Amino acid sequence: xxxxxxxxxxxxxxxxxxxxxxxxxxxxxxxxxxxxxxxxxxxxxxxxxxxxxxxxxxxxxxxxxxxxxxxxxxxxxxxxxxxxxxxxxxxxxxxxxxxxxxxxxxxxxxxxxxxxxxxxxxxxxxxxxxxxxxxxxxxxxxxxxxxxxxxxxxxxxxxxxxxxxxxxxxxxxxxxxxxxxxxxxxxxxxxxxxxxxxxxxxxxxxxxxxxxxxxxxxxxxxxxxxxxxxxxxxxxxxxxxxxxxxxxxxxxxxxxxxxxxxxxxxxxxxxxxxxxxxxxxxxxxxxxxxxxxxxxxxxxxxxxxxxxxxxxxxxxxxxxxxxxxxxxxxxxxxxxxxxxxxxxxxxxxxxxxxxxxxxxxxxxxxxxxxxxxxxxxxxxxxxxxxxxxxxxxxxxxxxxxxxxxxxxxxxxxxxxxxxxxxxxxxxxxxxxxxxxxxxxxxxxxxxxxxxxxxxxxxxxxxxxxxxxxxxxxxxxxxxxxxxxxxxxxxxxxxxxxxxxxxxxxxxxxxxxxxxxxxxxxxxxxxxxxxxxxxxxxxxxxxxxxxxxxxxxxxxxxxxxxxxxxxxxxx
RNA sequence: GUGCUUGUAGCUCAGUUGGAUAGAGCGUUUCCCUCCGAAGGAAAAGGCCGUGCGUUCGAAUCGCAUCAAGCACGCCA
Numbered sequence: 097x098x099x100x101x102x103x104x105x106x107x108x109x110x111x112x113x114x115x116x117x118x119x120x121x122x123x124x125x126x127x128x129x130x131x132x133x134x135x136x137x138x139x140x141x142x143x144x145x146x147x148x149x150x151x152x153x154x155x156x157x158x159x160x161x162x163x164x165x166x167x168x169x170x171x172x173x174x175x176x177x178x179x180x181x182x183x184x185x186x187x188x189x190x191x192x193x194x195x196x197x198x199x200x201x202x203x204x205x206x207x208x209x210x211x212x213x214x215x216x217x218x219x220x221x222x223x224x225x226x227x228x229x230x231x232x233x234x235x236x237x238x239x240x241x242x243x244x245x246x247x248x249x250x251x252x253x254x255x256x257x258x259x260x261x262x263x264x265x266x267x268x269x270x271x272x273x274x275x276x277x278x279x280x281x282x283x284x285x286x287x288x289x290x291x292x293x294x295x296x297x298x299x300x301x302x303x304x305x306x307x308x309x310x311x312x313x314x315x316x317x318x319x320x321x322x323x324x325x326x327x328x329x330x331x332x333x334x335x336x337x338x339x340x341x342x343x344x345x346x347x348x349x350x351x352x353x354x355x356x357x358x359x360x361x362x363x364x365x366x367x368x369x370x371x372x373x374x375x376x377x378x379x380x381x382x383x384x385x386x387x388x389x390x391x392x393x394x395x396x397x398x399x400x401x402x403x404x405x406x407x408x409x410x411x412x413x414x415x416x417x418x419x420x421x422x423x424x425x426x427x428x429x430x431x432x433x434x435x436x437x438x439x440x441x442x443x444x445x446x447x448x449x450x451x452x453x454x455x456x457x458x459x460x461x462x463x464x465x466x467x468x469x470x471x472x473x474x475x476x477x478x479x480x481x482x483x484x485x486x487x488x489x490x491x492x493x494x495x496x497x498x499x500x501x502x503x504x505x506x507x508x509x510x511x512x513x514x515x516x517x518x519x520x521x522x523x524x525x526x527x528x529x530x531x532x533x534x535x536x537x538x539x540x541x542x543x544x545x546x547x548x549x550x551x552x553x554x555x556x557x558x559x560x561x562x563x564x565x566x567x568x569x570x571x572x573x574x575x576x577x578x579x580x581x582x583x584x585x586x587x588x589x590x591x592x593x594x595x596x597x598x599x600x601x602x603x604x605x606x607x608x609x610x611x612x613x614x615x616x617x618x619x620x621x622x623x624x625x626x627x628x629x630x631x632x633x634x635x636x637x638x639x640x641x642x643x644x645x646x647x648x649x650x651x652x653x654x655x656x657x658x659x660x661x662x663x664x665x666x
Numbered sequence: 667g668u669g670c671u672u673g674u675a676g677c678u679c680a681g682u683u684g685g686a687u688a689g690a691g692c693g694u695u696u697c698c699c700u701c702c703g704a705a706g707g708a709a710a711a712g713g714c715c716g717u718g719c720g721u722u723c724g725a726a727u728c729g730c731a732u733c734a735a736g737c738a739c740g741c742c743a
Contacts, residue, residue, distance in 0.1 A: 136686050146685055148723075158723090182686065225743070265743050355743095383741050394669075394739080401741040408743045436670050437738050462671065463737075503679075506671060508736065510678070515692095524691075530705055541702050558702090599682065611680070614691080618707095625698085625707040666705075 097594050098195075099132040099143050102174075102185045106130065106145050109168035118164045120154035132185075141177065141184030142588055148181040187588065192580055193573040195591045199646045200571040206653060207250075207597045214252040218419050219245050221430035222342070223260040226335040227271045229304055230484040233464045235345070236509060237430045238484075239500035240461065242347040243606040244428075246657045251601040256424070257349045259342075260415060263331055264355040265408065271334075272327030274300040278309035279319060279326070308333050341485055345493060346659040355411055358418070364406050367414035368399060376448045391444035391453075412438070413445040420451055428457045428604070430505075436460050459604055461505045467512040482513075491516040494660045498525035501658060502610035524614050528651070529663050531617035535648040536664040538629050539564070542641055558630045558637060567638055568645060579639040582627050586643065589619045593650050606658075613654045620647045 110125045135144040147165065148158040156164075158181025166176050166183060173188030199206050221241030224234055241257070248255045277299070280287045289301040308330055320326060335352075342349070358364055368384070371377050376387045382402035386409075389396050399410050419427050431438070439460070443453035466482060488496050495516050502524065503509045516523055543564055545557045567575065576583070593612065600608040629640040655662045 131683075133682075133685075136688085140686080144686085148685070151723080180686070262743060267743055381741080385741095398741045403741080405741090407741065411743095433671065433737055435738085439670090460670075465736090507679085508672075512678085515678095526705065527691090530703085534703060534706080538702050595682085603682090607680095608682090611690090618690085621706055622708085624702080625704095628702070630702045666703085 097598075098187055098191055098588070098591055099595060101191070102143050103130065103132050103145065105169055106165060106183060108170070109165045110150075112168040113164050116168070118167070119150070119161065120156040122150065122154040125150075135182070135184055140179060140182070141175070141186045143185045143187075145183045145185075146181055147183060151181075187584070189577070189580055192584060192587045193576055195587055196576045196642065196646050197571065197573045199590060199649055200568075200642075203649060204653060206650065207594045209251055209594075209598045209601070212252060212598075214254065215425040216254045216256075216423065217248060217426045217428055218256045218258055218422070218424040219248070219428045219430075220258045220260055220419075222347075223262065224338065225262045225267050226331045226338065227267050228300060228302060228334060229337060230341060232466055232482055232484055232487055232511060233432060235484040235487065235496060236461060236464050236500045237432070238342060238345055238347045239497045240505065240606055241430050242345075243497075243501050243609065243658055244430075244604060246659065247597070247601050247606060247609070250597065250657060253601075256351070259349045259352045261335065261352055261354045261356075263335075264359055264411065268327050268331055269323075270298055270300060271305075271330045272323050273298065275305050275308055275312070275326045275330045276319060276323060278305045279312060282306075282309045282313055283318065305330065341488075345484070345488060346497065353415070355415070358411055358414055359406075363418060364411050364414045367417055368406065368410060370417070370449055371399060371413075371445070374448050374450070386441075386445065386448070388441045388444035388448075391440075391447045393440040393444045397441050409438070409441060412442060416442055416446060416456065417449060420446070420455070424455075426455055426457060428459065430459045430461055433460045433462050457604075459505055462508040464500075464509045464511055467510050468514060487511075487513065494529070495523060495525050497658060498528075498610060498660055501606050504605060504607050524610070525660060526666075528613050528617045528655070529661070530666060531620050532648060532651045532655070532662045533664060533666045534624065535620070535644050535651070538624075538644050539641070539648070542630055542637075559634070559641070563638075564641070567642060571642060575642050576639050578633075578636045579627065579643060583623060583640075583643050586619045586623045586647070589616050590646055590650050593654070609654055609657055613651065613658070616647065616651060616654070620651075 107125065107127065107130070110119070113119045114122055114125060129149060130145050130147065132143045132145055135141050146158075147161045150161050151158050154161055159178065162178040162181055162183050166178055169176055173190050175186035175188065177184050177186075202208070219241060221237045222230075222234055224230060230238070245255050245257050274289070277287055277289060289299045290296050311333065312326070312329055339352070368377075371386060372384075376390060377384050377399065378387060379385070383398045384400035385396045386399045387396050397409055398407055399413075400406055416427065439458050442458075443456055446453045446456060484496075490513065491499075499511060499516055500509070542559050543557050543561045546555045547553070548555055576587075580587070593616075596608055596612045600606060623643070627640060629637065629644060631637050652662050
């Protein structure tokens with residue numbers, strides 16, 4: 097990366113300057129003291145390093161330090177200048193040429209970090225109850241999780257994507273009871289869900305169970321003897337609905353892990369036993385309590401209820417222990433912010449059982465607000481909800497994925513459904529896709545012969561297909577030279593892809609990919625407007641075509657990570 | 667009441683581990699197609715970085731307090 101190259105040059109110069117006794121009282125330089133930043137004013141340079149923090153070691157004024165350091169820099173063809181305590185760096189032709197060459201050489205692997213520590217990671221996200229369709233909030237976890245998986249894989253990690261099915265517990269009974277009412281209604285019986293608010297909470301009164309009831313009656317004559325049969329039927333049906341939608345949304349899990357199997361296999365009981373053995377369990381009011389407050393939780397938690405059954409937390413602990421036993425170095429979970437209270441207690445259990453709680457990394461995502469006509473619509477969970485499928489059908493997979501991924505996970509996401517579906521030019525995903533389509537269009541035009549509108553004579557293509565293929569397949573660094581001055585900002589933006597990827601993967605913030613891709617598209621549009629690609633000057637044309645190809649490649653790579661399509665035409 | 671997250675331009679948001687004159691998109695105003703896609707570009711206007719103290723050479727960034735918004739505080743899952 098150019099910024100690391102620059103930092104390295106400066107750090108080496110500092111060491112030489114110290115050895116030469118030019119940095120006052122400074123005796124040694126500790127790596128990591130300085131870092132590169134973006135100059136406020138791009139006239140100063142492409143990158144900058146502020147050496148003010150060395151002042152207290154050297155006991156010299158920052159400008160003097162900067163000037164002392166710069167004497168020892170191996171400058172090659174790059175420009176260095178000092179303003180105050182800043183050393184500014186202007187990228188020379190060599191580095192720019194190498195960047196474009198690297199894009200051609202590495203192609204799909206351009207930007208893959210080198211010499212980084214990689215891990216075996218289990219990434220768990222969505223993990224919904226199989227009791228109904230996904231709502232919009234699930235869409236955010238699905239989009240962000242799948243992008244994060246793509247990103248971490250590209251980074252070099254071994255990533256295993258898992259969906260934890262909450263298919264044990266009372267909500268499945270609720271589901272069965274609700275289906276029973278829907279079936280009775282289908283059979284013409286005069287029954288309905290309770291109107292009493294407290295009673296009603298034992299049911300899912302949403303319409304979505306009506307088709308399930310119809311489906312059930314296709315193969316059954318009436319209600320079964322055992323309500324459990326309805327529970328299982330509805331659960332399997334909803335699971336299928338969820339999986340089909342995930343597929344449609346380009347989200348692929350390696351495994352769906354059923355909570356029920358966790359109970360049946362005895363792993364939950366095993367887990368309780370292990371906790372007991374750890375000595376962190378005590379009895380109170382007939383229940384077993386886990387002393388999680390010993391590990392930073394606010395209070396202790398019930399692990400086994402007075403009636404002998406396990407709590408949801410118990411199963412969750414068993415699940416995370418199981419993940420560790422499967423040999424993962426790191427567990428990353430994406431949870432809704434409404435579950436933040438669970439972080440401390442699950443981490444506490446890992447520590448209590450003698451493993452490192454830092455292996456569990458929980459990304460808490462703020463919720464999604466639906467905005468319709470400028471007004472926030474509260475997400476009623478069961479009534480009048482807009483499902484993820486409704487949203488995808490209205491605005492499309494690409495726009496939904498992009499919008500769901502484009503914000504910092506710490507901020508609530510306002511999803512303006514009208515904006516996303518009706519007003520395409522305000523929609524960033526179209527802006528980016530347009531840039532890609534435009535690049536493709538230029539490449540098409542470059543090899544197309546045209547007809548003169550007046551004479552009807554054929555005008556030969558600006559460049560032959562073979563010449564274009566040769567440009568792509570055996571790209572030479574010199575090719576870019578004729579346009580390198582006008583393309584500098586664009587090339588630097590392409591180069592930034594490398595640091596963006598590294599940063600995004602390490603901070604787990606996938607929205608930076610969305611931001612980057614908009615910025616790259618913007619730089620490309622600017623370049624396009626300022627410079628004519630197809631022209632008489634063949635060397636100039638080739639250099640610009642090479643740049644167009646490079647932009648297309650990087651846009652493609654970035655959009656691949658987002659699993660958003662890169663259209664050839666729009 | 668306690669904890670977590672957020673507060674930056676009219677709106678939606680960036681701000682890369684504390685640095686130069688706080689940045690983008692949308693909206694507003696003005697320009698740019700005889701020519702590769704104007705679904706684009708160039709430019710202008712627009713700011714008490716919620717508020718108040720503090721830390722230091724330096725704070726949107728760190729600390730404390732305070733105000734506002736969202737979420738969570740079950741032997742539910």
